Amino acid sequence: xxxxxxxxxxxxxxxxxxxxxxxxxxxIDISYNHxxxxxxxxxxxxxxxxxxxxxxxxxxxxxNFETVLNKxxxx
Numbered sequence: 001x002x003x004x005x006x007x008x009x010x011x012x013x014x015x016x017x018x019x020x021x022x023x024x025x026x027x028i029d030i031s032y033n034h035x036x037x038x039x040x041x042x043x044x045x046x047x048x049x050x051x052x053x054x055x056x057x058x059x060x061x062x063x064n065f066e067t068v069l070n071k072x073x074x075x
Contacts, residue, residue: 004056006072011046013072018042020068026060 008014021028021039028039032054037044039056048054053074058065 002058002061004069005074006054006056006069007051007074008045008054008072009050014046014050015042017068017072018045020065024058024060024062024065026058026062028056028058028065031055031057 006017008017018040030037030039030045030048032048032052035048037048039045039058056069
């Protein structure tokens with residue numbers, strides 16, 4: 001399992017992230033504190049709020065998805 005920390009600043013970034021996740025054929029979860037959401041759910045990810053450090057966990061590698069993750073990665 002792979003893990004990355006990201007921050008999504010607005011609705012457009014959430015939309016871009018979810019669209020990239022939807023293209024993957026493996027499970028992707030996103031969490032904040034003890035809240036765990038399916039990363040392919042726009043409303044679920046949107047409900048986590050903006051400008052929070054979120055943890056993304058995914059089970060396989062996809063070059064396009066990882067490019068999107070790197071765009072929102074927390075240093």
